[in-house]
Amino acid sequence: MSKYTIGVDFGTESGRAVLVDVSDGREIATAVYPYANGVIDERLPESGVRLEPDWALQDPEDYLRTFQQTIPVVLEQSGIDPAQVIGLGIDFTACTMLPVKTDGTPLCLLPEFRGNPHAWVKLWKHHAAQPEADAINATARAMGEAWLDRYGGKISSEWFFSKALQILNESPEIYAAADRLIEAADWVVWQLTGVETRNACTAGYKAIWSKRDGFPSKAYFGALHPRLASVIEEKMSCEILPVGQKAGGLSEQAARWTGLEPGTAVAIANVDAHVAVPATTVTEPGRMVMIMGTSTCDMVLGTEEHIVPGMCGYVEDGIVPGFFGYEAGQSCVGDHFAWFVEHCVPAAYELEAQARGMDIHALLEEKAAKLAVGESGLLALDWWNGNRSVLVDVNLTGLLIGATLATKPEEIYRALIEATAYGKRIIIETFQKNGVPIHELVACGGLPEKNKLLMQIYADVTGLPIRVSASKQTPALGSAMFGAVAAGKAAGGYDSIYEAAQVMAHLKDEQYLPNPENQKAYERLYAEYVTLHDYFGRGANDVMKRLKEIRYMRQVSR
């Protein structure tokens, strides 16, 4: 009898369940739940409390509704007997974290805290904790904390303790009421199993934990804030479980939500980007995986430990056991194009797309593809959402240069694509210069499916060949693979992620190869990008930060 597992992938705008055949990775059925409250960045639901700039929250009930609305659908669609589903894995955006009570109840579900923004889930792209990140970095440097080097010398405002410290600084009552501070990834596994576990992936990449040294010291946390000294013992957990293990069996309640059998194996939580690495066949060094969606996450495995400045971090056994998993990222990729389409595309283009029955992105891609490299005269810095890797600064902003009265929308669109490609090349070169070799790119996520022009531009700008995942939902497939490992060979799954990757992961046959002429033409443009990148990003002219500060003062004074 065939065996199946389900992977549930929690993205920025929606959650997705995929039911997969364990024997070959075939995706049998898929269901998507668009979060009812989406990304909360203007006002809180119900209370209407207004959020400050740079906030981004979510509603934890959207996560539970994802289980309830998608798993029964994939069972129904596939006609599979729930008894044949041997495991369940989940992956999540990170760091996406929330304060909860001892029994797991999110504080934002309690009436007394519902109108307090700090009681809600802080989404990965919540960018309002920069002062806390600055304090974390300054204190670490002052105290000579060795772990700082693991994270490229800088902790991001997106990460766990930046967000935790912001709660403590701005809403001490929420901090006090929070029995636990937890990654949403671990929280949903807790809701499925009834057991609170903590996974090594988010702990390692987002919460300054390592297999060898654990968390930073009480002395360090106490130096940040006296009440933070005992945060690990009080509100987190010293027991961190490696990915690839089983968290527990499905609870009776979760079995009712999903239609699966109670006791079904549930894997330890994982990060959306990281589960994608084995799901794109990558279990060895040299091949960088790019998960390309609203933002991009780049991961590469290394056999040695290297300090790479400005990267998101590296975690031993953090992606695939036996390797150092290096991570970098770009915080504005698909979001960039979505912003452009929402705010900058004229009605005439919308009408043309409608008349031709095309998606507006497809129309822009078609027009942009007709342009030669450099023909628009435009260049952009891809910092509409700050810079996540190399510069690691959320207060950098977007720049477009070279506009004339002849500049057309498709030229700007292409310039934005190219800007993200230049940003990618800086990341790749920084890895390479620091001892982490990269000779191939493997792409997955929504963008490679949607935009062939973008893929070709990435190949031309980086000079590397690009392969694409065969799955259109690689993270969900990866979670299903981890679900199979959680079930184990005895139950019809696998005993390691290597074994699972051998049979369940696939790439498409097609490749994107650099076009030598375009590659040469991009050299000049990339050199200009690097000059502007360094001028605006490395302190020669901090105009972006000053403008952002003025903007912030204006917005909060309203």
Next chain:
Amino acid sequence: MSKYTIGVDFGTESGRAVLVDVSDGREIATAVYPYANGVIDERLPESGVRLEPDWALQDPEDYLRTFQQTIPVVLEQSGIDPAQVIGLGIDFTACTMLPVKTDGTPLCLLPEFRGNPHAWVKLWKHHAAQPEADAINATARAMGEAWLDRYGGKISSEWFFSKALQILNESPEIYAAADRLIEAADWVVWQLTGVETRNACTAGYKAIWSKRDGFPSKAYFGALHPRLASVIEEKMSCEILPVGQKAGGLSEQAARWTGLEPGTAVAIANVDAHVAVPATTVTEPGRMVMIMGTSTCDMVLGTEEHIVPGMCGYVEDGIVPGFFGYEAGQSCVGDHFAWFVEHCVPAAYELEAQARGMDIHALLEEKAAKLAVGESGLLALDWWNGNRSVLVDVNLTGLLIGATLATKPEEIYRALIEATAYGKRIIIETFQKNGVPIHELVACGGLPEKNKLLMQIYADVTGLPIRVSASKQTPALGSAMFGAVAAGKAAGGYDSIYEAAQVMAHLKDEQYLPNPENQKAYERLYAEYVTLHDYFGRGANDVMKRLKEIRYMRQVSR
């Protein structure tokens, strides 16, 4: 019996006639003719010959159609007896020039030259003669030509000899066939009177002529190109007539076109911006007139001769007799907002404007007016069409900095308005530092009527009070005033432009005064603008020029 004059204003997109009461400047009737061939910047009419980047041509027949289509209409509308119309004045964009035969026939109307772009009218914003402008400037510096200082040290690619030399360099056969090279302003007066005259205003501001020294020497022109040595004697004229004189009487043919009486006084041609100065009541120093349309022209009178670096030039008696007339300008103002509306405003905004019965500019103004100074976090450099004054460089391009995923169209729109205001302030400060005082701004043209937010931002950024012309068609009124001076007092007009300005020119009662709080807030943003202006404009990073060069090479290689 009341006396009337007609002013005809030739703009970038259309020509306009206004019939005015000589006794009080009252505008009795107006008619507009939108040029059938508009601005020709992609392909020539009929032949479809493709133009290179930066070209901008016009069809001289559109100018004749303007007379034929507008003057009969204002006579009809007003019911005035043509015998009561004592004079006619015209003003034109400049330098807008064309090659013609001895009898005035434009070369582009001859079948053998119709498919040659160089046979057509080169519009003021034709920007393809930069190499020629560079040669003109380099040769002048090498030969120590004294006149260079009068033009801020740089001759623009928009000016007469840049365009003439481009014809000679790129199409020697057109240069040879051209018996005359002439400003379109003088050409239309020729068509009206049958007499070829040359006016001091375009000669002084655009063709390096001065009352004291005449044109540059044969030796200088010969150094640019041997065949250019005798250009003045062969194809132009040494007799340059001051503005305010009569060119001649209306010919029989032109009387048939217009319905006016043969012999009606026609004034010497003038420039659109310059006729506006007396038409806005300005006949003394200290009050800068801004003609705000697709581009902006700034004029101020001075009692002394000063060298002001980077300005368009100064001409003794060039605007109002008895004063040095200083001119500066911004090459992208209304064009900037038109570009934005055409290429960057999303369908949702179009729909909102339609639903509310509003112009899209009015909707953007309404939304932008709700923003506090600095609230958008955006800053722009207003160089979408190069920089005309201070930097004098057509190869500079537009820049937008500070964009985030929350950036909205009205924020970009406001940033573009603000950028033009910062550009204005740099011009004002450059005049003031160099001995030309400015204590009030007087605005006319289309923009002040359309956009109150823009006017207030200009007051806030510059710190100066702004008055607005009472006329909605100030240049046409100014031309009608010069028509009254051409007719002279004996015929019911005036003997000088001072007298005409006393009774025919008026300002609105309302003023725009700087808001002290906004003025203070803009200080910080202006300082950032100046830093970027100097970084990108004065050679620290010539990325704009390099990108434009790459773009040019790509476009011509297609």
